[in-house]
Amino acid sequence: MLIGEGNLHIYIEESLESLLNLEKNILAIEEKVNNINVDTFNNLFKAVHTIKSGAAVMGLVNIKELSQKIEDAVGLIREKQIKVDSEIINTLLNGCDKLRELINNIYTNNNVDIAESIVALTGLTSTYLPFKEKKTIIEKIDICHPDGRYLFSISLFNYTRAVRQKKNIYLIEYDLIQDGYYKNKTPFDIIKSINELGDIMEGTIDIFSVGTLDDKDIPDKLPFFVLISSNEQPESIFQNPFISNEKAFIIKEKDKLIPVVDYFSLNKIEKEKLLQNNYKKIKFINYDTLDSLSKLTNDLISTQNQLLKNISFQNLIGIDKIKNSFDNIISDIYKKIMQTRMQPLGTLLKKIYIYIQDYSKKFNKKVKLIVNHNNIELDQGIINDLYAQILIIIKNIIKHGIETKQERIKAGKSENAIIQINAFTKEKSIYIEITNDGNIEDNFEEKFGLIDIKKNIEYIGGKIEVVNNKDKGVSFNIILSKDLLIIETLLVYINNNILAIPKRNVVKIVEAEDNSFEIKNNTKFFKYNCSLIPIIQFIANHELRKKNSHNIVILSSLDQKFGIIIENLYYPEKKYNYQKIIVRQTGIHLKKCDEYFGAAMLKDGNISLILNVENMAKKIKY
């Protein structure tokens, strides 16, 4: 056994005794439901913790997991989030019965099915969590290595529980060969040492670094990444002989990893600040809530309109002040929505690691993914669509571009192919470059389904460039506007409809007399800066004839300039007509009308379609 037969028997004895205490205190909770003694909770936690920590050290996985679930439920009772009744007590006592069965069958405990008890206890915890935290039971957060590699996901509930308990969370990389084998330590020694540091939240072995049976007998490395929650401060954690400072990180705010070496270079105040409990900083990004917020904004706007209408008949003093304050509130709500919708691109790109493993296995290739996301954020609505297209590209690169191991060796390349995703911003655009060191087959466009990919990326307002560089191979560059989904637009009237024109496409608004136009080859042109630019006319000629001069918005896209005649600006009295709007996808009926990029609700509650200037530019023929 891991720590010897004698110790195991001591553990069984101690655990059965703790279990009795556990049951006794659970019954005490039921008896004194409205006046539970602090000692009762302390005894309860002590009992369950004794069972759990011993099980962790001895590799008794099921006992550890089940006792953890009981501890979670008891934690919620202590925080008064669970109102105790006989059903809850029964669920807890059933869990204890299962624990007893596992302890009494210690040699086979890891093979006993504990699913029923786990589901019952998880259900109990989930039912009584505050509404905003319910989803944390099923929501996952990704833990990635600072180099971008996806390692594993943990439940948001486990994460928040650890933070709530004021524990520090550490990601530690062990090398079972260098730190283990060459130092005469077994994996059991390492696991035991980890369990003494804190609770293992999740772990993974990087199995791809081990190679196959035709590789060396003793691999160069066998990395084991483990996430632990611990009451210990970094100073004492890193006295552990197995832990190297360079390979250990303190996790803050879910996806922020601070290398321990950086921590040690801080002064005392900075260290304390870094380790401060950050529970309040955790954002629960809940899209139901976001939708509610959007609806709330609509309601607020309707109320505003109604109020203004009512007040206008009464001429109350201070009406301007009320209106201004309303405007400010609405403006703030919009800002909040905009902020909350933004999601880090990196988190999504890191998920591709899972698919890389699957695709590599499926197509029998060896692929390493490098992601450089530069903390770019995009609107959630676009991220998901974009992610789907990136996945298709990656899958096809592996299938049609990456050579087999043998082919790569023959070509003098490294066994492991590299696919790199490099995201960066340049001027007003976000670039996502996907490169690879494979050899993409000829005529790959059809195999990749590039026409569909292009169409889908254009639909979300971006474009894709495929660059075939003889030396560097084929790369795929996706270009998006930084302000793609929350865009600043010029609002205009055309045919009594409000249209929003993305500001990035607007060159100038000019006033033109009738004689400024010329007709050539059935196309109307406007003389602008000594050149003729084509005009797209939505307004009927007989309407235009009613006026001698017209407002023209000069637009630019795809290196082409053209103009549209508008009836009027939406806010003719204001100097600036640009408004930030949240772009919403148009429904299925307008999907084929590619002159429109989407729709938006304006601050005053009106609806506007948004012109897709890029698509309009493509249609200009003269």
Added chain:
Amino acid sequence: MEKRTIKPGKDIVASMVPNFKKNLYDLILENDVKEIEIDLEGVEMVDSVGLGAFIATHNTLSQNGGTLTVINASNDIVGLFKTMRLDQHFTVKGV
């Protein structure tokens, strides 16, 4: 699909790994065995190099469309494999 069971009968540690890996290599790559079952009856210890041998076997089988199953593992060894999350890659059954 051919299935074979291997029963090392001793601890899976660095000193026995070269032969152990060679036997597995021959079975998978030369005899085209797709399913390997490693019976750990009598095995009390797996060291880091031994763990590497299990993973290398799994990786080789995966590349050839096969699967690895570990059976009769002691409580410790099941616990070790589960803690290292290796049971997410191949099946590990205890005694």
